[in-house]
Amino acid sequence: PRLFIEADLAEGRVLPLERAQANYLLTVLRKSEGEPVLLFNGRDGEWRADLVPNGRKSADLRIVARTRPQPAPPDLHYLFAPLKTGRLDYMAQKAVEMGAGTLRPVFTRFTQGERIKLDRLRANAIEAAEQCGILAIPDIAEPVRLPTALDALEPERLLVFCDEDAPVADPVAALRGAAGGAPPLAVLVGPEGGFHEEERALIAARPNTVALSLGPRILRADTAAVAVMALVQAVLGD
Ligand code: SAM
Numbered sequence: 001p002r003l004f005i006e007a008d009l010a011e012g013r014v015l016p017l018e019r020a021q022a023n024y025l026l027t028v029l030r031k032s033e034g035e036p037v038l039l040f041n042g043r044d045g046e047w048r049a050d051l052v053p054n055g056r057k058s059a060d061l062r063i064v065a066r067t068r069p070q071p072a073p074p075d076l077h078y079l080f081a082p083l084k085t086g087r088l089d090y091m092a093q094k095a096v097e098m099g100a101g102t103l104r105p106v107f108t109r110f111t112q113g114e115r116i117k118l119d120r121l122r123a124n125a126i127e128a129a130e131q132c133g134i135l136a137i138p139d140i141a142e143p144v145r146l147p148t149a150l151d152a153l154e155p156e157r158l159l160v161f162c163d164e165d166a167p168v169a170d171p172v173a174a175l176r177g178a179a180g181g182a183p184p185l186a187v188l189v190g191p192e193g194g195f196h197e198e199e200r201a202l203i204a205a206r207p208n209t210v211a212l213s214l215g216p217r218i219l220r221a222d223t224a225a226v227a228v229m230a231l232v233q234a235v236l237g238d
Helices: 019-028 085-097 118-132 146-152 171-178 197-205 221-236
Strands: 002-004 014-016 036-040 046-053 059-068 076-080 100-107 158-162 185-189 209-212
Touching (some): 002 118, 019 046, 019 059, 085 100, 085 221, 100 118, 146 197, 158 171, 197 209
Parallel strands (some): 076 100, 076 185, 158 185
Antiparallel strands (some): 036 046
16 A cells, blocks of 8 residues: 655654554555555655554554655646535546646636635545555645636646537647647646636637547536546656
């Protein structure tokens, strides 16, 4: 198993496990003494540690050696309009699993709700990283309104705008064509209520943007997230 742990990681350090993590290892996974556990803290790479149970319900981890160096964080910005909690949890995890390096909540005219729990977003990002062996925990950017988010993108960053009104064309060719020079990327997925036409005009006015159709049907936003991130990762592989 791989655990995210907010602690400095160094050979020989003994870290007491939080109750929930100890329970997960000892009871859920039924790990026993000396079985290796992989640890990461998002900045010092990945380390192997031995499980040292102390009592039935708690355990320590004795750090043994580093197994992987800390990689550079992926440079893909995933911009999204907040969704209802369950769907937002899912969308955040899938975006991270498929290479998002920054999660940027964007408030648009038709976004449901005006609040988003950033600590919940970070917890989802960490859970996805634990499951997928991602060592660089994505940044959770401050939520901003769409115009601010667009202005914050560097001019050279290619914005892949998921647009259900874009002509249904070959998304692979569209992505390859737009991302010829391997620019840094951003992906934008709208709210369940879609974008206001003034927002569409704003997005279209941004020079380095490709409006991408994900096919002839209207997808739910979290479905669109998986579709576009799978395409971007497969075609422009990062
Ligand atoms: N305009 C939609 C409607 O008429 O129901 C509402 C938006 S759709 C439910 C949510 C978001 O998913 C859209 O803003 C868009 O970013 C993305 N999306 C959905 N279907 C898509 C498609 N076929 N191609 C590209 N993006 C799509």
